[in-house]
Amino acid sequence: MVSGKRMPAEFSASSIFPRTDWSELGRAGEADEARLDRLIRTYWAPLRIFLVATFPSLKDQADLLLQDFAEDKILKSGWLQRADRRRGKFRDFLKTSLRNFVLDRLNRAEFKHAPVSLEELAQEPAAAEAPSEAFDLTWARTVLAQTLRRMEADCKDSSAGQPRRGQIWEMFRLRLLEPVFEDAAPAPYEELVSRFGLRSPTDASNLLLSGKRIFKMHLARVIQEYAEQDAATAAEIQALEEFLDRLAKRG
Amino acid sequence: MSEFDSAASVFQGQPKSLAALLEASGERARLWRPDELGAIFRHQMSAPVLVDLGGYDPVTAARLKVLSDAQSLLLKSFSDLFHHPAPPLELLELTKDFAKANMEQAESSLPNEVAAALYYTSIAAALVRLGARITRLPEAELRRGLLWTREQAWLDEETKQLLLQAAGKIAPPDGGGGVKPDGPVSDGPSDGHRPPLQRGGGEPAP
Numbered sequence: 411m412v413s414g415k416r417m418p419a420e421f422s423a424s425s426i427f428p429r430t431d432w433s434e435l436g437r438a439g440e441a442d443e444a445r446l447d448r449l450i451r452t453y454w455a456p457l458r459i460f461l462v463a464t465f466p467s468l469k470d471q472a473d474l475l476l477q478d479f480a481e482d483k484i485l486k487s488g489w490l491q492r493a494d495r496r497r498g499k500f501r502d503f504l505k506t507s508l509r510n511f512v513l514d515r516l517n518r519a520e521f522k523h524a525p526v527s528l529e530e531l532a533q534e535p536a537a538a539e540a541p542s543e544a545f546d547l548t549w550a551r552t553v554l555a556q557t558l559r560r561m562e563a564d565c566k567d568s569s570a571g572q573p574r575r576g577q578i579w580e581m582f583r584l585r586l587l588e589p590v591f592e593d594a595a596p597a598p599y600e601e602l603v604s605r606f607g608l609r610s611p612t613d614a615s616n617l618l619l620s621g622k623r624i625f626k627m628h629l630a631r632v633i634q635e636y637a638e639q640d641a642a643t644a645a646e647i648q649a650l651e652e653f654l655d656r657l658a659k660r661g
Numbered sequence: 662m663s664e665f666d667s668a669a670s671v672f673q674g675q676p677k678s679l680a681a682l683l684e685a686s687g688e689r690a691r692l693w694r695p696d697e698l699g700a701i702f703r704h705q706m707s708a709p710v711l712v713d714l715g716g717y718d719p720v721t722a723a724r725l726k727v728l729s730d731a732q733s734l735l736l737k738s739f740s741d742l743f744h745h746p747a748p749p750l751e752l753l754e755l756t757k758d759f760a761k762a763n764m765e766q767a768e769s770s771l772p773n774e775v776a777a778a779l780y781y782t783s784i785a786a787a788l789v790r791l792g793a794r795i796t797r798l799p800e801a802e803l804r805r806g807l808l809w810t811r812e813q814a815w816l817d818e819e820t821k822q823l824l825l826q827a828a829g830k831i832a833p834p835d836g837g838g839g840v841k842p843d844g845p846v847s848d849g850p851s852d853g854h855r856p857p858l859q860r861g862g863g864e865p866a867p
Contacts, residue, residue: 440692540751551672555668555672562667566862583665587665588665588686590678596694599693600702608704609709610705611701611704611705611772612708614693615770622686622687622688626686653679658675659686
């Protein structure tokens with residue numbers, strides 16, 4: 411099953427998200443360390459959920475442990491080489507690494523006299539499904555929040571020299587974001603025409619379509635930072651849609 | 662500046678909101694609500710012809726400007742064009758092509774209903790004002806399209822009247838008079854067999 415050639419993203423049995431194709435990962439070590447550090451800090455919230463779900467008794471130390479995890483030199487040293495395809499997708503790699511990191515720390519002197527034994531902690535995880543779902547949902551939220559933050563900054567970047575870029579964000583906010591998140595009625599068409607000085611319906615639609623394209627572009631970029639390959643990124647977006655859709659239907 | 666905090670909304674939002682965001686941002690999601698079609702059509706009718714048709718190749722765009730300028734300031738908008746007593750045929754054809762192109766694109770900038778209304782109104786204007794037929798749609802199909810457009814509640818009365826007059830010039834299904842195609846046949850909507858027109862579908866054979 412494992413070959414040296416490029417393979418499409420695969421779905422792991424343990425998660426709804428596809429496996430990352432690691433075969434072409436091989437960037438310069440220094441840049442990789444910075445990248446992993448940034449990714450850990452970006453996905454802090456889902457990692458914290460995983461840590462607390464896996465080691466409930468370490469809840470109060472979760473942030474401290476994650477901080478140490480993010481700064482761990484051994485983890486960062488050659489992590490791309492160690493994170494081979496057999497380890498699955500990036501999130502599985504992070505979870506396994508974090509779990510091993512915590513167990514390793516518990517083995518060290520300062521944790522030797524902890525109130526809970528190492529054996530107990532190692533066998534602590536119980537409800538596997540719910541924590542995994544909470545982890546995936548928080549991960550999806552982080553991805554979407556990052557996407558929207560970048561989109562807004564991109565659209566409001568005055569140095570880009572595109573005066574209508576700001577209008578694209580406003581249109582996207584009024585027509586998509588506020589109706590979706592605030593259960594508000596979308597701003598009426600006539601209001602948009604006068605607000606943005608739209609010359610025709612084509613002009614109006616183009617503004618809205620541009621917003622959708624910029625959103626999609628940033629969504630792909632955010633995911634590509636950890637999924638790497640274009641095919642894996644597309645599969646990850648699809649998996650994210652299906653996962654959220656499933657949760658939404660369940661209510 | 663907006664007070665909207667998108668990241669906070671995402672973290673507070675329910676999965677159904679997150680799913681709705683992804684769905685709404687999809688290419689196939691409808692841009693405008695059905696109850697906005699009237700406003701969109703009115704806006705289209707008042708839009709400068711050159712704004713929408715100016716996107717053609719430089720030669721066509723230049724020709725378009727000549728045609729519009731030839732009518733002085735009378736042809737500033739699509740409404741001016743359709744209700745002009747003698748609109749330039751070429752301009753009506755370009756408008757029909759623009760509408761048709763919008764009907765055929767999945768990610769069109771015009772709602773399908775509005776594009777269809779623009780399409781049939783340009784044909785109607787050619788029939789009524791110039792006695793010319795700029796489509797090769799079969800008569801029954803054309804008649805059905807004109808009447809379907811006329812029945813849209815969001816359409817203005819003046820355009821409805823134009824469509825009705827045009828339908829009167831088409832031979833009814835049981836035969837009778839009507840305008841026959843003159844000169845080379847033009848095209849029909851690629852899926853013009855049943856209004857409201859759907860995007861995609863087969864083009865009538867030339």
